[in-house]
Amino acid sequence: GAVVSQHPSWVICKSGTSVKIECRSLDFQATTMFWYRQFPKQSLMLMATSNEGSKATYEQGVEKDKFLINHASLTLSTLTVTSAHPEDSSFYICSASSWDSYEQYFGPGTRLTVT
Amino acid sequence: KQEVTQIPAALSVPEGENLVLNCSFTDSAIYNLQWFRQDPGKGLTSLLLIQSSQREQTSGRLNASLDKSSGRSTLYIAASQPGDSATYLCAGKKTSYDKVIFGPGTSLSVIP
Secondary structure: OOOEEEEOOEEEEOOOOOEEEEEEEOOOOOOEEEEEEEOOOOOOEEEEEEEOOOOOEEOOOOOOOOEEEEEEEOOEEEEEEOOOOHHHOEEEEEEEEOOOOOOOEEOOOEEEEEO | OOOEEEEOOEEEEEOOOOEEEEEEEOOOOOOEEEEEEEOOOOOEEEEEEEEOOOOEEEEOOEEEEEEOOOOEEEEEEOOOOHHHOEEEEEEEEOOOOOOOEEOOOEEEEEEO
């Protein structure tokens, strides 16, 4: 099956700093990538959808200026959490799909802790 | 707005039992439905994907069914093992272009 990787797998940063998370499709071209956030003991909530070469579409309630998403190539999307605060601490998961696939392939997730 | 519920929220069974997890969509217009497993602190593992034209999918001890008319899916786990302990999430979308909506999950504990 298709493989999606995320880097880093975990990161700790200080409040007020920015952190970038990478999502890569390793063996297929990802025309669409999705970013999810999961708080402890809760399900995944979609944050935004990005198509390669286009601006991301954000879900209601997600601050686009705080969560910057770039999908500049068919194998890489990045999520930058700007001016992070402790309440941004969460598990961030990306997924990717190609134009000819029914399925979304999920990355292993990145655990962000903001101190 | 499509919403997904999963019943039960938590389940504890002795090893060897067969069990059924349930998933319901408020809108029965389903393009496809996926079952995932998530271990604590880990990402998602895709278990089974059912297209709207299919009624069920099987993989080893797992069988997932989809009833489009009612917007319901079940995940059947046969002969449960302690290694099956995890949270099981169902997720689906209405069209090929739609976003995937996740259920809240069922936390399964299989007691040795």
